[in-house]
Amino acid sequence: MIIAGLTGGIASGKSTVSDIFRKAGATIIDADIIAREVVTQGTPAYAEIIHAFGDIILQPDGAIDRKRLGDIIFNAPEKKVLLDAIVHPRVFERMERRIAQTAETTPGAVVILDIPLLLETRIPRKLAEVILVYVPETLQLKRLMQRDAIDKQAALARIHSQMSIEEKRSQATVIIDNSGDREQTRQQALAVLSRLKKG
Ligand SMILES: CC(C)(COP(=O)(O)OP(=O)(O)OC[C@H]1O[C@@H](n2cnc3c(N)ncnc32)[C@H](O)[C@@H]1O)[C@@H](O)C(=O)NCCC(=O)NCCS
Numbered sequence: 001m002i003i004a005g006l007t008g009g010i011a012s013g014k015s016t017v018s019d020i021f022r023k024a025g026a027t028i029i030d031a032d033i034i035a036r037e038v039v040t041q042g043t044p045a046y047a048e049i050i051h052a053f054g055d056i057i058l059q060p061d062g063a064i065d066r067k068r069l070g071d072i073i074f075n076a077p078e079k080k081v082l083l084d085a086i087v088h089p090r091v092f093e094r095m096e097r098r099i100a101q102t103a104e105t106t107p108g109a110v111v112i113l114d115i116p117l118l119l120e121t122r123i124p125r126k127l128a129e130v131i132l133v134y135v136p137e138t139l140q141l142k143r144l145m146q147r148d149a150i151d152k153q154a155a156l157a158r159i160h161s162q163m164s165i166e167e168k169r170s171q172a173t174v175i176i177d178n179s180g181d182r183e184q185t186r187q188q189a190l191a192v193l194s195r196l197k198k199g
Pocket residue numbers: 009010011031032035065066067069070073080083084087088091115116117161162
């Protein structure tokens with residue numbers, strides 16, 4: 001089994017690239033999806049989040065209001081630290097379980113760990129490659145504002161809560177440049193996957 005990490009800045013195109021990898025047969029383990037699973041109602045993380053942030057971050061149905069929680073943590077670094085400390089250990093634990101399951105069911109799999117904060121958190125696991133989906137910050141800002149229908153200030157708060165994309169670029173071992181059209185990105189992603197398969 002080959003395990004590689006996939007990362008990038010917010011709205012740089014990680015989901016776009018992981019969809020291409022998935023369609024080409026890779027097994028994707030997505031940290032954003034797992035981060036949602038571990039905070040559903042009734043979980044210990046859900047209780048800890050309410051304890052740390054108060055009922056104000058709940059929707060009327062009792063689920064976590066992600067927009068509200070995002071507005072809080074992306075504008076206050078000390079609050080982000082609190083949330084990260086609750087969510088991240090659970091995400092990594094569950095990811096390790098998924099990796100172990102995949103190793104049993106599909107020992108020949110190419111496994112891609114899609115982790116937005118891979119370089120910020122430095123997961124304790126050896127990766128065959130650290131693949132970065134790159135776009136310059138100006139394009140990242142434009143795509144984020146468009147996709148999430150948010151203003152420049154809110155978008156910059158999110159971008160600046162992460163390591164800069166240029167710093168990430170200097171730490172990655174493989175770069176997929178997503179500043180062109182989707183077909184150009186697809187070609188690069190398929191070439192990366194084919195190299196990974198060869199080992
Ligand atoms: C803050 C929350 C509630 C906002 O939820 P929302 O549905 O609006 O966004 P979503 O989860 O889809 O994340 C979108 C993107 O935001 C960025 N992002 C998310 N959390 C963080 C964070 N703690 N620090 C920096 N960037 C983050 C990532 O690029 C991610 O891909 C949510 O992102 C969350 O619970 N974050 C903490 C867990 C986390 O760090 N997740 C990232 C992968 S482990």
